[in-house]
Amino acid sequence: MSEEKGKEGERSERERRVWELLAQVTDPEIPTVNIVELGLIEYVQVEGNQVEVGFVPTFAGCPALGVIKIQIAKVLMEAGFAPRVKVLDIVWSTDRIAESARQKMKEIGLSPPRRHGGSFDPHLTEKVACPYCGSTETVMESPFGPTLCRAIYYCRACQQPFEKFKEL
């Protein structure tokens, strides 16, 4: 019995370590935000040094996904694990993004996505808060930006262009 518990304890210790390592992998397009707080990891399964990572892709055409998968494998291998990244068919939503990541987005002038509970209907007239001054006197200049996940806005109050992480 106690041996069983010992094994369990060891496993959960390794699992904790894997989550820590995964939190070192950042989004190449938003380097201050890590993939765990973006909600890209659904689960980790640890068996000895074998690790399976359940990975949830974001935009179907996002070129960062390939890079992220390579980085996951690299960081785990360097720590002595034998990783397998399993891409899941789960529909990713920006509601999966943690509060910590939303804060970091604001700090780099990126307005975080609104929590929408599964339904959103983007319009160019939609008001969003400017990440610099907080004003909602803003206009969407284009639903497309420098990466697939971002739209371009302009704040009339502080006269700054800014970007917003799109709801998905």
Place this chain on the structure above:
Amino acid sequence: MTAPTDPALREALASYLLALADDELIIGHRLSEWTGLGPIIEEDIACSSMAQDELGHSLTYHRLRKSLGVEEDPDTLNFTRPPEQFLNALLCELPRGDYGFTLVRQTLYDLAEFTRLEAHAESSSWEELAEASRKLMQEEKYHLAHGEAMTRRLATATDESRRRIRDAFHELFPYALGLFEPLPQEELLVQAGIKPGEKELMDRFLDRLDGFLEGTDLEVPAIRSLEGGWEPKVRPVFGGRKGEHTEHLAKLLGAMQMLVREHPGAQW
């Protein structure tokens, strides 16, 4: 339902998915031709982003084919097939034209794509297709927001912009109907509840287009029948789903496949 096991049904489904993957690939390629050449920087970025999205959607359909057991590698298929083996609708392969033409084509395409995705998401008996469609619909919402704003702006602005949008719309409309050309094995898919018939999808598309055109001086060139469907006043341009293409596809593939044809097996 998990992936169908009946061989005839699987084959029909694999062709259907290839047709949709080809639509996305070819229109995505046309959009990418605006990269660096857009009339204003926002539209340059919009066309490039939508190109990236459509390629992602094409890959999604290839992944679904793989889950059916299709072994063909998407890169090999896309970079080595001759034109007559492509199943895309002719709408997607027409040269990009002026910006108004691209915008109208894209808007018609996105309205049609959204209609199809919605039908899969709501009622496909193949859960994997329904789930993938739900995902793609979320991305398509941004294409529609863009298309609606820009088309409306230009369709109600100056005489010249109205004329260009109107001319493009009338030229492209018969090709847009061609997105609903049924594949030869269409009946099998409909019977298995995987998708509604193409005529039904076309009717839903025209309902959506009718709503979209409200407030512009454009009208759907079709008559609403008493049963709720539509009777187009023009003949749809079919052929793509049978591999019958315009000369424009061969030229497009010439550019797209050049590198792989000149350096087979190259890695980079």
